[in-house]
Amino acid sequence: MATRKLTELASVIRSKNSGPYELTLDVIFKDKAAYDAVCRSQVINKSTIANLYGISEEEVIGIIEFAPANAIKATIVRPYPSGALGERDVYGAQQHAPLLNLEVSLD
Numbered sequence: 001m002a003t004r005k006l007t008e009l010a011s012v013i014r015s016k017n018s019g020p021y022e023l024t025l026d027v028i029f030k031d032k033a034a035y036d037a038v039c040r041s042q043v044i045n046k047s048t049i050a051n052l053y054g055i056s057e058e059e060v061i062g063i064i065e066f067a068p069a070n071a072i073k074a075t076i077v078r079p080y081p082s083g084a085l086g087e088r089d090v091y092g093a094q095q096h097a098p099l100l101n102l103e104v105s106l107d
Contacts, residue, residue, distance in 0.1 A: 006102040009034040015095035018075050020082040022061060023092045025049070025074045025099060035070035043104050049074050052098035 006013065012028035027044065029035035038044065046060040053059075059077040066073065080087035089095060 002106045003103045004106060005100075006038070006104055007100055009038060009104060013096050013099050015092050017082055017092040021078055023076050023078050023095050025076070025096055027072045027099065029070040032070055035067070035072075037106050038072065038104055039065050040107065041104050043102065044072050044074065048102070049076060052102070055079075 006027065009029055010027050011030045012026065014026050016024055016026070018024040027038075029038065044063060046057045046063065049055075049060045049063070050057045053076060055076060061075040061077065063072065063074045065071075078087075078092070082092065083090050
């Protein structure tokens, strides 16, 4: 079974605030074939996101596959509220890094 890095299949991997207490992780794929392959693999799930971010599955608020945009969105609880003491990324724009090495098994 072949594997590819998520970075090879996606044109955009980003993170951003989803309010002061949540982060959204967006993966937008290069084409429908790549999107469909990742959806079939089910690699982007609550367990994977929880493991990558060192959080519990309960802190993964939701994962949405959005076919019209060839995109998958995951929303998680922020470890610190945006702008709180000790918080280092007020915009949530630097939190996508754990997704960059994610391997996808292709059938």
